[in-house]
Amino acid sequence: MSASRIRLTGVGHSYAANGGLSTPVLDGIDLEVGQGEVVALVGPSGSGKSTLLDLLEGRFPPGRGEVYCSPGAASGRMARVYQDRALLPWRTVRENVELPLELLRISDGRKERVDLALERAAVAEFGDFLPRQLSGGLAYRASIARALVTNPEILLLDEPFGSLDEVTAESVMLVLGDLLHTSTSTSVFVTHNVEQAVFLSDRVVVLSPRPTKIAGIIEVKRPRPRRREFLGDASFVECVRDVRQCLRRDRS
């Protein structure tokens, strides 16, 4: 593995509940993610997958342990694609994609960068649309374009296919697979879907139920980018089976 961009050492975190009791969410997470690597976090609902992304994004410090992420939050070199897309409803797709450049005061070649990001995410023809005029898949692609416009070094993706139907999810998955391959970003994404995790990532990190530990790490050996045919490949099926076994083993 090349130099680590992300390193979690003994990370634990609890959420304070009513009455002062705290609910442990993460417990002793150790993980390293190298430059340009794509890592999927898979686990049951409530296993703290999004909390891990929040910690990487620097929204709050961990209760225990250390989180190292370089470049870190507010550097402008990290981007996150949110589960609910988080597109500003009053801005067109193009204006949404332009927003990070505005906030980072980047004016050189702004139009070209926005055009390129729209094109890469395959939403160029919807640039003048408002988010409410987009389907779920297009909205997701628009939020990917926004994340890519700054050429982030760290890319965090939260439930990329959460609310998409199967056909749309597959088309978004193929677009995302190409984007992750052509981008130099170090990417971490959380998902419920084992097939999508295997298809897109270099490693699938399986998380246990709460308090969450790492139940297993499955390496996907087929180099990226992967084509649709990979979905029927024996190595794909084997990886999916390994991840599922790991998930089941830890539940039982």
Place this chain on the structure above:
Amino acid sequence: MSFTGIRQWISPGLALIGLLALWEVAARVTHADTPAPTQILQSLASDSRFYLENAALTMLEAVGGLVIAIVIAYSTASLFALWAPVRRALFPLVIASQTIPLVAVAPVLATIIGDGLFSRIFITAWLCWFPLVVSATHGLLHVEPEHHALFATYGASRSDVFWKLRVPNCTGTVLAGMRAAAGFAFIGAIVVEYSGATKGLGAFLIAQARNPTDPVRVFGVVVVCALCGLLLTQVSHGIVRQLLHRYLPAER
């Protein structure tokens, strides 16, 4: 308006015609002091100069008050949104101020700032700023956490968060506040005229309440009041809607 839109007005329209017919018959049969609808209509047509002059004055007070209220309310709401200590100290007082009934406040304010057109406009502004300041404060403060996190990821300045996120975010609530405030503005203008004004719809109503000499005009003024209130609400709503079209949530 679609056929479904028209159809929903058929029943209340027929009910209104039925009620007016009943009223007409009752007034003619009983020869009571209450004028018949046709007498009121006749008065509105033949005495239009009287109604227009008084309505114009009351409308001027209402519109002037509304405009001043908008300026003061949005400045105050911005202060509340930007400086939490100011909000914590003053917002409860703003809420508490509204427990004093409208009719009790108007004469007190008239005593403090005097009589005359401008003071009546200012009192009207005071009476209708409340829904505006509450809705604007709510809209400025209640931003989606993901949107906030997005801005934080790119190291957005306080000014960027305010102008590019909070202000556009509050436009939906602005519309709701504006609708309520326009209604309050007209009621406020009428109530303000109760305290010493010699002209205007409210001044005529209070004079007639003390010394009833012209019941037909009283009913005519009530009709004009209803029409003016509706006009002010709809026009202000329409203008805001037109100006803020793209910022508003999708039609449901």
